[in-house]
Amino acid sequence: MRKTELIKLFVNGEEHSLAVPVQRTLLEALRYDLGLIGSKQGCDKGDCGACTVLARPRQGSGRGEPILSCITLAADAQDLAVTTIEGLAGPQGLDVVQRAFVDCGALQCGFCQPGMMLSARALLDNCPKPSLPQIKEALSGNLCRCTGYSQIYQAVQVAAGMRKPSARAPVQAERAAPSDSVAHPVKEIVP
Amino acid sequence: MMTLPAVEVLRPGSVAEAVELLRDKPGARVLAGGTDIVPNLKYGMYETQHLVALRGLSKELRYVREEDDFVKLGALCSIDQLSREASMLPALADACAQIAGPQLRRMGTLGGNLCLDTRCVYINQTYFWRSALGFCLKKDGTLCHVVKGGKRCVAAASNDTAPVLLALGASVRLVSPRGERILPLRDFYLQDGVHNTVLQSDELLVEVRVPVRARSLKQAFGKLRMRAAIDFPALNLAVALEVAQGAVKSVALCVSAIAARPALIRGLEDLAGRPADARVAEELARRAQKQCKPLTNIGVDPEWRREVLPVLVRRTVSRALQD
Structure with a gap:
């Protein structure tokens, strides 16, 4: 049986070649092979949504739809273009969703936030002015144990330009480090 | 982790190619969406050496079309896709x-979803958790923790599409290296929580057919x-009624998340001819409660589930009659 395989992942606009055990999940590949630890390992069995990433076919456009990386095999993600929370901020700084979450205080411990913000981003990509039930539906696959959700829903409305934030937090908008600066090179391939 | x-x-x-692989690799399991099998593998519920991943088949098996008096649904249609595209069968889309x-x-x-493994509070746990309890009938053990002295696993069918498709009279197309067979869905499930379908180890469910009259x-x-x-559901059910001139012509009611097999409520033929009103809903609720015995296999109080069952039937039937 082959223990390791060589795969190519397209993450945040960059292609990475990795040698991974065949049973590697996408989440493990992101966190432990690429060093992209923004995607969180919560329940690790597809319930909590902390590992949510956005994925689309490589030939497609946009960021795609939220999927759970903890129950996706890394090898199955080779034909996908994946966006993690590290890839959400653009050259101009934080994404409006990130900015809105900070302004609204929509986080406490922060563990659910990467998944929460990516689900919110995917919603706003498809539906720029969502209703409250639409927001609740889109975020229903992401569990938060701290906030009670109301500020999260407000933050999505703020990001959509449907309401003003109650305060503007003094956050220096900065671009996330390019992911290749922390990627581990392929060391050896065990046949 | x-x-x-x-x-x-x-x-x-x-x-x-897929069914040949299933035949040639004994114990191989099918990986489609991975939402059920991956967590179960992580829990050590299966001792499999091989996974047959169906990702490459999605072009072949991802369709919703009507032909030969059937609505045909490819097995690799995503649940999300069906919630939008199966609107001709409103209960299924719902x-x-x-x-x-x-x-x-x-x-x-x-x-x-149709082949979803049965669920129980004593099996969907980590290997360590299960080992601390001496395992159970479904895997590695000899005792059932739900039914004391029970010899048959009572883990619950927890798929939401099954009761709907059963009520609508659907059938499934199964392919194996020996050929294919079409089976009414009501003959597909077995009353055995360890393996609750008649699916052979080298068979693949490729299509669901719902008669157009549904x-x-x-x-x-x-x-x-x-x-x-x-x-997952603590109870789920689906009802399908044929109504003509305000009277019930036929009715099918299926209740699941109780035991290993989704239960089509028996003996409803005599309801034909009754006016389609609240009294029929009441009668269906009464019969469903009589035939269904919720157990402690789901982490929701069985007494409460037993009390809520007729309420849920009544509400669902009224909703069906309103539309």
């Missing part, structure tokens, strides 16, 4: 829209769960 056990992942490009959460609906498939049935799906998303 739970890692997957070491397995070999095989990636066939066609149904024929059931699909209520499965798990948005991410899981996008990944999970119709075939996967589109004109008055139908609804009802689900009881603790949270409005993500949770």
Whole structure:
């Protein structure tokens, strides 16, 4: 049986070649092979949504739809273009969703936030002015144990330009480090 | 953190290739959306060396079309896709829209949902948790913790599409290297929690067929769960009624998340001819409660589930009759 395989992942606009055990999940590949630890390992069995990433076919456009990386095999993600929370901020700084979450205080411990913000981003990509039930539906696959959700829903409305934030937090908008600066090179391939 | 056990992942490009792989690799399991099998593998519920991943078949098995008096649904249709595209069967679209959460609906498939492994509070746990209890009938053990002295596993069928498709009279197309067979869905499930379908180890469920006449049935799906998303059902049921000139011509009611086999409520033939009103809903509720015995296999109080069952039936039937 082959223990390791060589795969190519397209993450945040960059292609990475990795040698991974065949049973590697996408989440493990992101966190432990690429060093992209923004995607969180919560329940690790597809319930909590902390590992949510956005994925689309490589030939497609946009960021795609939220999927759970903890129950996706890394090898199955080779034909996908994946966006993690590290890839959400653009050259101009934080994404409006990130900015809105900070302004609204929509986080406490922060563990659910990467998944929460990516689900919110995917919603706003498809539906720029969502209703409250639409927001609740889109975020229903992401569990938060701290906030009670109301500020999260407000933050999505703020990001959509449907309401003003109650305060503007003094956050220096900065671009996330390019992911290749922390990627581990392929060391050896065990046949 | 739970890692997957070491397995070999095989990636066939066609149904024929897939079933040959299933035949040639004994114990191999099918990986479609992965939303059920991956967590179960992480829990050490299966001792499989090989996974047959169906990703390469999605072009072949992802369709919703009508032909030969059937609505044909490819097994690799995602649940999310059916919640939008199966609107000709409103109860099915509604059931699909209520499965798990948005991410899981996008990944999970119709075939996967129909072949979902049974669930129980004593099996869907980590290997360590189960070992501390001496395991159970479903895997590695000899005792049932739900039914004291029980010899048959009572883990519950927890798929939401099954009761709907059973009520609508659907059948499934199964392919193996020996050929294919079409089976009414009511003959597909078995009353055995360890393996609750008649699916052979080298067989693949490739298509669901719903008779076109099901589109004109008055139908609804009802689900009881603790949270409005993500949770598996504590009870689910589907009803399909044929109504003509205000009178019931035929009725099918299926209740699931009780035992290993979704239960089609028996003896409803005498309801034909009754006016389609609240009294029929009441009668269906009474009979469903009589025939269904919720157990402690789901982490929701069985007494409460037993009390809520007729209420859920009544509400679901009224909703079906309103539309």
